[in-house]
């Protein structure tokens with residue numbers, strides 16, 4: 504997969520939130536969510552702590568493409 508910013512070949516992998524494998528020690532801690540925000544839209548949760556998504560990383564410019572489950576955006580008015 505080519506990077507949409509710089510056209511470099513991206514590295515295939517996955518993304519998750521946290522420091523590694525969940526254990527009894529980290530299982531009870533909320534590490535937070537990755538959220539996306541645009542001016543006219545409500546905050547959109549891209550990734551919850553427990554989610555693991557397929558992703559591509561560009562080692563040239565640092566861009567990351569994450570393939571998430573579609574949850575849909577909602578506007579501030581709705």
Ligand SMILES: [Zn+2]
Nearest residue numbers: 506509561564
């Ligand atoms: Zn790039």
